[in-house]
Amino acid sequence: MGKLHQTQTTLACSLGTLLTGLLYVWPSYTLHLYSAKHTTLLSSPMTDLEISLVGSLPSLGAMVGTALVGSILSIFGRQKGGLIIVLPLMISWLMIDLTTSSLVILIARFIGGLSAGAFLVHSPIFVSEVAEESIRGTLASTPMACYCLGVLISYLLGWFVTYRYIIWANIILCLIYVVLMITVTESPVFLMRQNREEDARMAISHYRGASISSEIVLEQFSRLKQHITPAVELIAVGSDVKVEEPEKEKLNTENEGFEEKSKISSFKFLFVSPSSRRAFNIVGLTLTLEVMMGMVAVQVYAKDIFAKAVPSLSSHMCSVIFAVVFLAGSLLSALFSDKFGRKILIVSSSVAVALCLSGMGVLMQTNILPAWVTAVLILLYCFAFIFGAGSVPYVLLAECFVPEVQSLASMILMEWVWLLNFFIVGVFPFLAKFLGVYGSFYSFACFAVADIIVGLFFVPETKGLTNEQIQEMFLRRRK
DSSP states (O other), X not given: OHHHHHHHHHHHHHHHHHHHHHHHHGGGGTHHHHHSTTOSSSSSOOOXXXXXXXXXXXHHHHHHHHHHHHHHHHHHHHHHHHHHHTHHHHHHHHHHHHOXXXXXXXXXXXXXXXXXXXXXXXXXXXXXXXXXXXXXXXHHHHHHHHXXXXXXXXXXXXXXXXXXXHHHHHHHHHHHHHHHHHHSOOOHHHHHHTTOHHHHHHHHHHHHTSOTTSHHHHHHHHHHHHHHSOOEEEEETTOSSOOOOOTTOOOSGGGTTEEEEEEOOHHHHHHHSHHHHHHHHHHHHXXXXXXXXXXXXXXXXXXXXXXXXXXXXXXXXXXXXHHHXXXXXXXXXXXXXXXXXXXXXXXXXXXXXXXXXXXXXXXHHHOOSOHHHHHHHHHHHHHXXXXXXXXXXXXXXXXXXXXXXXXXXXXXXXXHHHHHHHHHHHHHXXXXXXXXXXXXXXXXXXXXXXXXHHHHHTSOOOXXXXXXXXXXXXXXXXX
């Protein structure tokens, strides 16, 4: 029952990332309705600037939502916080449904982005706090898989359903998210921070499927209580040699050889603590390389390649094929993450991505093979990317930090990801102009090679390890 409860909570909060996928894909099949000269949906057709803003404003909103979600989760908790962060998205879809003004639609898109940014922080935090080690990799991969599922659902809606029904479908899914979040149990980490120890024990019992007095519940409760103790730095008494202990170790009678040097804030702890700082650097590096492999930019160019390679297929069909491949890669990543580990996924994925990008560059530079070969390579690239290089960094984000800094680290790193996405989409047209599209692919391949090196020599294998063991591993690697 415990794993069933963990899965239920993971699916509930991952529905938020599914809603994010729906939000971002929606303009791809809607903008032509807004720009038509005789549009009946708006009082007047959108200008070119307004059309570009429909797609880009959610990213700006997401940066704001990412900055705010940490405070919301700290004050209201993971369960009630999840109910709060879906409200802007519901409001945005209602605004779009009820208006004929371009300005109102642009405002609504920005508001919807607030929820999108918050969802991508909320999911890994909640999952990391309830998942047990044996299935943590699979559960931590679920939000990304749900995002890919949202992309697929959105393309299918755009293919088969009319404008109004698409909006209503999004509103209904928001309501389903609310219902699911109401049914989940609050995170024991948050309850412990609120000094609600009895509720925390009951939550642990719920998520482990064991009685409140069982050994496994008491052991995890003791470990959690030790983690929530304010962070301290420990130094040896009467010795010139600095001793590095797990940062969250509770001071008790077993620590007679140590004295408390200082109590520090979560922000300072993130960068002063050796293990937390190293985790932040490694996870940040993998996230940076994931964005710089150019998936967003390649998606922009994929439509033209598919149109040349398989002109007999409609744009809707090509989009659905693209989304199906993306979803298949994310599902296999979730399936194999706990079976083979994180390192082998990120390394093998990056090798495949580097080969695909290099092949795409060569084919587009020389045109020595038919266009359909390039189209197949794009699909293989998408599959390989999401199989490891595009999903494992988010698994690491969910499991490499102690509870004290999990929210703060997730917020900072996701802000960085949004900024990098904005940068890569803006820079790609200039790269394509000065280096050629094939030159851009070669550049992206270089980042894939860098990810291979990082995966081999820097990314720790966290499969099946407790949070304490992961922190100790970071300390040993530092030494």
